[in-house]
Amino acid sequence: MQKRKLGNSNLEVSAIGLGCMGMSFSYGPPADKEEMISLIRSAVDRGITFFDTAEVYGPFTNEELVGEALAPFRNQVAIATKFGFRPASNGESRWSELDSRPEHIKQAVEGSLKRLKVEAIDLLYQHRVDPNVPIEDVAGAVKELIGSGKVKHFGLSEAGVQTIRRAHAVQPVTALQSEYSLWWREPEAEILPTIEELGIGFVPFSPLGKGFLTGKINETTTFDSSDFRNTIPRFSSEARKANQVLVDLLGKIAEQKQATPAQIALAWLLAQKPWIVPIPGTTKPHRLEENIGAVSVELTPDDLRDIDYAASKITVQGARYPEKMEQMIDR
Numbered sequence: 001m002q003k004r005k006l007g008n009s010n011l012e013v014s015a016i017g018l019g020c021m022g023m024s025f026s027y028g029p030p031a032d033k034e035e036m037i038s039l040i041r042s043a044v045d046r047g048i049t050f051f052d053t054a055e056v057y058g059p060f061t062n063e064e065l066v067g068e069a070l071a072p073f074r075n076q077v078a079i080a081t082k083f084g085f086r087p088a089s090n091g092e093s094r095w096s097e098l099d100s101r102p103e104h105i106k107q108a109v110e111g112s113l114k115r116l117k118v119e120a121i122d123l124l125y126q127h128r129v130d131p132n133v134p135i136e137d138v139a140g141a142v143k144e145l146i147g148s149g150k151v152k153h154f155g156l157s158e159a160g161v162q163t164i165r166r167a168h169a170v171q172p173v174t175a176l177q178s179e180y181s182l183w184w185r186e187p188e189a190e191i192l193p194t195i196e197e198l199g200i201g202f203v204p205f206s207p208l209g210k211g212f213l214t215g216k217i218n219e220t221t222t223f224d225s226s227d228f229r230n231t232i233p234r235f236s237s238e239a240r241k242a243n244q245v246l247v248d249l250l251g252k253i254a255e256q257k258q259a260t261p262a263q264i265a266l267a268w269l270l271a272q273k274p275w276i277v278p279i280p281g282t283t284k285p286h287r288l289e290e291n292i293g294a295v296s297v298e299l300t301p302d303d304l305r306d307i308d309y310a311a312s313k314i315t316v317q318g319a320r321y322p323e324k325m326e327q328m329i330d331r
Helices: 033-045 061-073 102-116 135-147 161-170 191-198 209-214 237-257 261-272 285-296 301-312
Strands: 003-005 012-014 050-052 078-083 121-126 151-157 173-179 201-205
Touching (some): 033 061, 061 078, 061 102, 078 102, 102 135, 121 135, 121 173, 135 151, 135 161, 161 173, 161 191, 173 191, 191 201, 209 237, 237 261, 261 301
Parallel strands (some): 050 078, 078 121, 121 151, 151 173, 173 201
Antiparallel strands (some): 003 012
């Protein structure tokens, strides 16, 4: 497995990480715990050293799963987790209120350390920017946690350019995690140039468009009633029908490269910058193998030009989030 450094930091991880959220949360009922432990451990065996979770996934159960699965490999891997929500006490709410007050950050970290069974969190992200707490206070709280040895690196998620600059001035930001893929390219306008200038790594979540870019979802696909894709405008059957043209494009390139659409989508991300580390999630061993295989798919400059040219003629239909979640995005 190839390695990549996140920006100017000394955090070196596998070129592809593993997003663990869907094992416990969001994409239908939680998967079998023992099967997921086995999947995470097989990812380590295959060279993956970067695992992504958050306290709100579950809430709490995903961190516990990741902590148990990775306990035997603690010195071989980097675990990223996130604070910034107040998980509902009844466990029912998927997303509750934002809360990045310094005292809440410190409390959240204590819980994450216990659940992850670690003495220090490798990469701690603010999950979403809290408009009620100055980002300088957030960065300052994480700086104190780094000083006390409880956190190694600071990250932001879905943060805008000004927020990134202000946070970075207080405590250097190692990585920004935001959505980025062939069907969500907004970061290219301002975010990527800014973090390149500042020496910050980039961790694209949903690099496969929440499964759509794999080519396994079409307008007739039905999702479990608890699957949050049911609430996403981009996943309405009309939008899926309209967006199929992007998957068809990936399929054509995949045939030429003897690869799969998912591998082309991931290889495209990897080819954008050497400090980009996508974190596709899966609950299936064969999908894990497929995603890892993307590292070996080489896209030439001509391939990338052809993809960009074809993709530029496609307008993806539908918002990427329901309105309430869109309002949480820092612009």
